[in-house]
Amino acid sequence: MPQAQIIDGKAIAESVRDEITRRAAALLETTGKRPGLAVVLVGEDPASQVYVRNKDRAAEACGFHSVKHTLAADSSEAEVLSLVEQLNNDPDIHGILVQLPLPGHIEESKVLRLIRPEKDVDGFHPVNVGLLTAGERDSALVPCTPAGSLVLLKRTLGDTLSGKTAVVVGRSNIVGKPMASLLLQESCTVTIAHSRTKDLPDVVRGADIVVAAVGRPEMVKGSWIRDGATVIDVGINRIPAPERGERKSRLVGDVAFDEAVGHAGAITPVPGGVGPMTIAMLMVNTLTAARRLLGLPEEEPLF
Numbered sequence: 001m002p003q004a005q006i007i008d009g010k011a012i013a014e015s016v017r018d019e020i021t022r023r024a025a026a027l028l029e030t031t032g033k034r035p036g037l038a039v040v041l042v043g044e045d046p047a048s049q050v051y052v053r054n055k056d057r058a059a060e061a062c063g064f065h066s067v068k069h070t071l072a073a074d075s076s077e078a079e080v081l082s083l084v085e086q087l088n089n090d091p092d093i094h095g096i097l098v099q100l101p102l103p104g105h106i107e108e109s110k111v112l113r114l115i116r117p118e119k120d121v122d123g124f125h126p127v128n129v130g131l132l133t134a135g136e137r138d139s140a141l142v143p144c145t146p147a148g149s150l151v152l153l154k155r156t157l158g159d160t161l162s163g164k165t166a167v168v169v170g171r172s173n174i175v176g177k178p179m180a181s182l183l184l185q186e187s188c189t190v191t192i193a194h195s196r197t198k199d200l201p202d203v204v205r206g207a208d209i210v211v212a213a214v215g216r217p218e219m220v221k222g223s224w225i226r227d228g229a230t231v232i233d234v235g236i237n238r239i240p241a242p243e244r245g246e247r248k249s250r251l252v253g254d255v256a257f258d259e260a261v262g263h264a265g266a267i268t269p270v271p272g273g274v275g276p277m278t279i280a281m282l283m284v285n286t287l288t289a290a291r292r293l294l295g296l297p298e299e300e301p302l303f
């Protein structure tokens with residue numbers, strides 16, 4: 001079996017961040033303003049802390065203004081809402097990201113709906129969901145993980161995905177559904193499959209493009225992958241050490257990589273695939289939001 005091309009998400013993310021760094025420098029030169037990103041973390045989940053730190057770092061490396069707000073896990077919903085309101089009205093902040101999941105006593109949809117759609121760099125507000133679904137992708141802010149996955153697909157397959165069969169495994173609002181909308185807009189023939197799909201292996205076997213976003217470690221098996229297919233693995237699952245008798249915990253995707261690599265034409269690794277792209281696209285969205293709020297023209301889309 002020939003080995004698949006391993007898609008280098010880290011390198012592609014770096015090239016995207018480099019382009020954003022250049023564009024942010026030009027913005028600073030012409031307007032004296034930096035894109036401003038605010039990340040809100042409620043509670044101290046260790047994984048969330050790592051991601052939030054990475055986002056903060058990436059923003060600073062791009063020359064952005066970046067602020068991190070950490071609220072106690074037992075903060076009231078009203079406190080979170082009031083912080084969002086304050087960030088909505090802050091002229092130095094162009095992008096607001098409220099790290100999910102929120103503690104159980106806070107209604108996520110209520111918080112997400114309060115974020116000004118123009119500052120919603122996660123693309124989770126119903127206005128942005130609506131624009132994307134209605135085919136107005138370039139006016140929306142597009143969720144970072146699906147946007148990053150599309151960049152990886154285009155860098156791997158070329159700009160034309162038209163006519164290809166795409167199967168998205170997973171139907172979440174943050175990945176599966178927006179990913180399907182993006183692929184549909186690229187004129188792919190799109191299937192959304194999920195845990196209740198009948199004959200899932202055969203559905204996946206029909207795909208030129210497989211996007212796995214189910215959140216179950218190594219659920220998509222190598223034998224499900226059509227020869228030469230392109231596989232985007234969105235899953236990041238931490239397998240604790242004791243379970244496998246290993247010394248350190250390790251990360252695995254939603255695809256059984258070692259099997260799939262013998263079937264796929266190209267495949268993303270975990271880590272080093274979609275994860276770094278998610279952060280790069282957050283920088284893209286923050287710059288886009290800043291330019292729009294400043295009344296500046298749109299730049300060449302990066303995907």
Ligand SMILES: Nc1nc(=O)c2c([nH]1)NC[C@@H]1CN(c3ccc(C(=O)N[C@@H](CCC(=O)O)C(=O)O)cc3)C=[N+]21
Binds near residue numbers: 097274
């Ligand atoms: N409102 C909101 N927006 C998000 O975008 C959001 C969120 N909440 N909650 C949590 C998830 C998770 N997430 C990741 C981002 C980057 C990596 C990443 O950079 N991963 C690296 C390193 C992984 C590691 O070593 O832990 C990689 O895959 O190579 C992973 C996961 C964003 N999320």
